[in-house]
Amino acid sequence: xxxxxxxxxxxxxxxxxxxxxxxxxxxxxxxxxxxxxxxxxxxxxxxxxxxxxxxxxxxxxxxxxxxxxxxxxxxxxxxxxxxxxxxxxxxxxxxxxxxxx
Numbered sequence: 005x006x007x008x009x010x011x012x013x014x015x016x017x018x019x020x021x022x023x024x025x026x027x028x029x030x031x032x033x034x035x036x037x038x039x040x041x042x043x044x045x046x047x048x049x050x051x052x053x054x055x056x057x058x059x060x061x062x063x064x065x066x067x068x069x070x071x072x073x074x075x076x077x078x079x080x081x082x083x084x085x086x087x088x089x090x091x092x093x094x095x096x097x098x099x100x101x102x103x104x105x
Contacts, residue, residue: 025072039078042085 028036044051054060054071063069073081 023074023076026075026078027070027072028078029070035082038085038089039073039081040085041088042081042083045088046081046084 028039031039040051043054
């Protein structure tokens, strides 16, 4: 291809920005549970939809689909899940100390 052709022929593939995605099924069970807890805390409507929507369930079964989240959402849900676990553990510790006194 000559230099002229390279300048006048549009590229066949356009490259655009995309967000990195994380496949939740590739994570450990503990990580998935933490993200799920965070999702229920931060975005309960999304968590409810993923758990109860019949269309999503059918899609998973028919096409072997899986849940993916953006890295930003995954981090947000993980952070919220870890915070919820920390608060739960703190409350347990407080209850234990209260009972022993």
